[in-house]
Amino acid sequence: MEQPARINHPDLAEPLRSRWSPSVFDAAHEIAAADVELLLEAARWAPSAGNRQPWRYLVLPRGSAGHAALVEHLSRGNAGWVPRASLLLVSTIARGADGNDFGDLHVPLHDLGQATAHLTLQAHAMGLHVHQFAGFDHAAVAAALGVPDDALVLAGIAVGRRGDAAEVDPRDAEREQRERVRRPLGEIAFGDRWGEAWTPAEG
Amino acid sequence: MEQPARINHPDLAEPLRSRWSPSVFDAAHEIAAADVELLLEAARWAPSAGNRQPWRYLVLPRGSAGHAALVEHLSRGNAGWVPRASLLLVSTIARGADGNDFGDLHVPLHDLGQATAHLTLQAHAMGLHVHQFAGFDHAAVAAALGVPDDALVLAGIAVGRRGDAAEVDPRDAEREQRERVRRPLGEIAFGDRWGEAWTPAEG
Numbered sequence: 001m002e003q004p005a006r007i008n009h010p011d012l013a014e015p016l017r018s019r020w021s022p023s024v025f026d027a028a029h030e031i032a033a034a035d036v037e038l039l040l041e042a043a044r045w046a047p048s049a050g051n052r053q054p055w056r057y058l059v060l061p062r063g064s065a066g067h068a069a070l071v072e073h074l075s076r077g078n079a080g081w082v083p084r085a086s087l088l089l090v091s092t093i094a095r096g097a098d099g100n101d102f103g104d105l106h107v108p109l110h111d112l113g114q115a116t117a118h119l120t121l122q123a124h125a126m127g128l129h130v131h132q133f134a135g136f137d138h139a140a141v142a143a144a145l146g147v148p149d150d151a152l153v154l155a156g157i158a159v160g161r162r163g164d165a166a167e168v169d170p171r172d173a174e175r176e177q178r179e180r181v182r183r184p185l186g187e188i189a190f191g192d193r194w195g196e197a198w199t200p201a202e203g
Numbered sequence: 204m205e206q207p208a209r210i211n212h213p214d215l216a217e218p219l220r221s222r223w224s225p226s227v228f229d230a231a232h233e234i235a236a237a238d239v240e241l242l243l244e245a246a247r248w249a250p251s252a253g254n255r256q257p258w259r260y261l262v263l264p265r266g267s268a269g270h271a272a273l274v275e276h277l278s279r280g281n282a283g284w285v286p287r288a289s290l291l292l293v294s295t296i297a298r299g300a301d302g303n304d305f306g307d308l309h310v311p312l313h314d315l316g317q318a319t320a321h322l323t324l325q326a327h328a329m330g331l332h333v334h335q336f337a338g339f340d341h342a343a344v345a346a347a348l349g350v351p352d353d354a355l356v357l358a359g360i361a362v363g364r365r366g367d368a369a370e371v372d373p374r375d376a377e378r379e380q381r382e383r384v385r386r387p388l389g390e391i392a393f394g395d396r397w398g399e400a401w402t403p404a405e406g
Contacts, residue, residue: 008244008248009241009244009245009247009248011241011244012241012244012245012248012325013218013324013325013328013329015216016245016248016321016324016325016328019248019250021250033403033404034403036403037388037403038212038214038215040388040391040392040401041211041212041214041215041388042212042215042219043391044212044385044386044388044391045211045212045215045219045222045385046320047222047224047323047335049335049337049358051384051385053385053386053391055391056391056392056393056397057391057392057393057401058393058394058395058397059392059393059394059401060395064394064395065395066394066395066396069395092397105309105312106308106312106355106357107337107357107358109308109309109312109313109316110312110313110315110316110319110357110358111316112313112316113312113313113314113315113316113317113319113320114316114317114319114320114323116313116316116317117249117316117317117320117321117324118219118320118324120250120317121216121219121320121321121324122215122216122219125216125219126216132250132252134252134310145395145396145397146396146397146398147397148397148398151397152309154309154310154313155252155310155313181254182247182248182254182256183247183256185240185243185244185247188243188246188247188256188258188259188260189243189259189260189262190259190260190261190262191261191262191267191269192261192263192267192268192269192272192348193269193348193349194259194261194295194348194349194350194351194354195349195351198243198260198262200236200237200239200240201236
C-alpha cells in the first residue's frame with residue numbers, strides 16, 4: 001500500500017516535522033525499561049502553571065496486569081490495534097494532590113496535554129510512535145487501576161514500534177492511510193481581533 | 204551572574220533536552236513574520252481527539268494594537284518582563300466551533316496544551332524561548348480582543364529572544380536563576396496501581 005506523505009510542514013524541526021499517529025503497531029516489539037523511563041522524563045520536564053506538575057501516568061507495558069486490565073475495557077474500535085502497542089499509558093491528573101486545590105481543572109488539563117506532547121515527541125525522536133485514544137470505559141479502568149475519586153482519567157496512550165499493515169485488521173491499516181488534514185492557518189490564528197484571520201503580512 | 208544548568212535530562216532529544224522558560228527577553232528583538240508562521244504551523248499539526256483542533260491563538264507581535272491591549276491588563280508581577288517579548292500570543296479554545304459540542308472542556312483543553320507544547324518546542328529549536336503566563340485580567344483581555352462568550356481564554360504566551368539580565372528588573376533576572384526542580388519520577392509514574400511508584404525494574 002502506498003504511504004501518504006507524513007511531513008507536517010517541511011520547515012518544522014524534528015521531531016515535530018514528521019510526528020504522526022499510526023494505528024499499526026508491532027505486536028512483537030518489547031519496550032526497554034530505559035526507554036520507558038526516558039519517555040516519562042520527557043513528560044516530567046514539561047512546563048506547568050506554578051510548576052504544579054499535575055500529570056500522573058499509569059505505566060502499563062504489554063504483559064503487565066494493568067495492560068490487561070485496560071485492554072479488557074477498550075471500545076470495539078480500539079480492541080484490535082491498541083493491544084499490539086508495547087506500552088500503554090493512562091494519563092490522569094491528581095485534582096487535589098499535595099494540598100493543591102486547582103479550582104476548575106482547565107489549567108491542569110492543559111498542562112497534562114503539554115506533558116503528553118513532550119512524551120510523544122520524545123518517543124518519535126527514539127523511533128517509536130504514539131497514538132492516543134479515548135475509547136475505553138474510563139470508570140471501569142479507573143476502578144481496576146485504583147484511580148482515586150479525586151483524580152481524573154483523561155486518555156489512553158499507545159506507544160510502540162510501527163508494525164506491518166499486512167498483519168492487522170484491514171480497517172486499522174486503512175485508518176493509517178487517510179489523508180492527514182488540518183484547518184487552514186487562518187482558522188486557528190487570529191490577528192488583533194478573535195475570529196479575524198492572522199496573515200504573515202501582519203507578522 | 205552564573206547560569207544554573209538547564210539540561211532537563213541528558214538523554215532527552217533536542218529540543219526537549221534544553222527547553223526552559225526564561226523571564227528576560229530581548230526588548231530589541233523583532234520577530235519575522237515567517238518565524239511566527241512556523242510557530243503556528245507547529246501548533247497546527249499537533250494531534251487532537253477526533254482531529255477537532257480546538258486551539259485558537261491570538262497573534263500579537265510587539266507594536267500591534269493587540270499586544271498593547273494585553274500589556275495593559277497584565278498583573279504587576281508580569282508587567283515588567285512580558286512586554287519585552289517580541290511576540291505575545293493568547294491561547295484560547297473555541298467551545299462550540301463548527302457545530303462541535305465538546306461537552307465538558309477537558310479534552311479540548313488537554314489538546315490546546317499539546318498544541319502549545321508543539322509551538323514552544325519549535326520555538327526552542329529556532330533559538331527562541333517561550334514562557335507562558337496566567338497573570339492578566341482574562342475578562343478584560345477577552346473583551347479588548349473580541350473573544351466571544353463561547354470561547355475560553357487559557358493563557359498568555361511570551362515568545363522572543365533571550366535578553367540581557369542587566370537590563371531588567373532584578374526580580375525578573377533572579378526569577379530565572381531559581382533552581383529548576385521537578386517531582387521525582389515515582390510521584391508522577393505509577394505501576395499497575397495508581398499511587399504506587401513505577402520503577403524502571405517494571406519496564
